[in-house]
Amino acid sequence: MSEQISSTTAFPANLNGVFDRVRQSPTIGEIFESEELSRSLVEAARWPQGPECPSCKSVGAACKLTTRPGLWTCKACRRCQYSATSGTPLHGTRVTIAAWLVLFHAFEVRKQRLSVSQVSHKLNVSYLTAKSMLQRLDQLKTEMPEMADRLRSQLIDLSGRREGVMPAMARMGSVVTGA
Numbered sequence: 738m739s740e741q742i743s744s745t746t747a748f749p750a751n752l753n754g755v756f757d758r759v760r761q762s763p764t765i766g767e768i769f770e771s772e773e774l775s776r777s778l779v780e781a782a783r784w785p786q787g788p789e790c791p792s793c794k795s796v797g798a799a800c801k802l803t804t805r806p807g808l809w810t811c812k813a814c815r816r817c818q819y820s821a822t823s824g825t826p827l828h829g830t831r832v833t834i835a836a837w838l839v840l841f842h843a844f845e846v847r848k849q850r851l852s853v854s855q856v857s858h859k860l861n862v863s864y865l866t867a868k869s870m871l872q873r874l875d876q877l878k879t880e881m882p883e884m885a886d887r888l889r890s891q892l893i894d895l896s897g898r899r900e901g902v903m904p905a906m907a908r909m910g911s912v913v914t915g916a
């Protein structure tokens with residue numbers, strides 16, 4: 738295997754770093770515009786304890802590959818490469834993770850009930866792709882409810898902070914900027 742493994746990007750330090758940036762981000766729109774930040778949200782929702790090898794189930798043995806964004810390898814079994822969407826209904830499409838988050842946010846946070854045509858227009862994807870995305874979104878909620886719940890919580894948290902409607906955070910004394 739000729740993949741380059743970066744030893745400085747081992748989980749979870751790297752993800753936490755990205756998360757700090759997410760928390761400082763002034764608008765949720767900026768997260769949706771960044772594939773890197775969007776991916777970090779999905780990684781945290783999929784693996785709250787850090788990346789888990791789909792082959793040997795090791796946690797804490799993940800190394801980030803430098804060859805492709807979002808790709809991990811396993812130091813324990815040294816066999817597999819995987820991403821946060823591997824084994825999920827979100828895998829195997831050409832849609833960006835940011836586009837998935839926009840769709841998830843619209844349906845699960847804002848409770849919008851968009852038609853296939855509206856999704857197609859909103860995400861600038863074909864009608865068939867939009868239809869497939871809606872089916873996969875339902876699949877995700879059915880097959881991986883915990884991941885969907887965590888993703889929903891993260892987005893609600895981020896959206897709320899944006900709009901200054903996070904009473905729980907205010908009570909905890911968290912810093913909420915006036916932006």
Ligand SMILES: [Zn+2]
Binds near residue numbers: 791794813
């Ligand atoms: Zn493994």
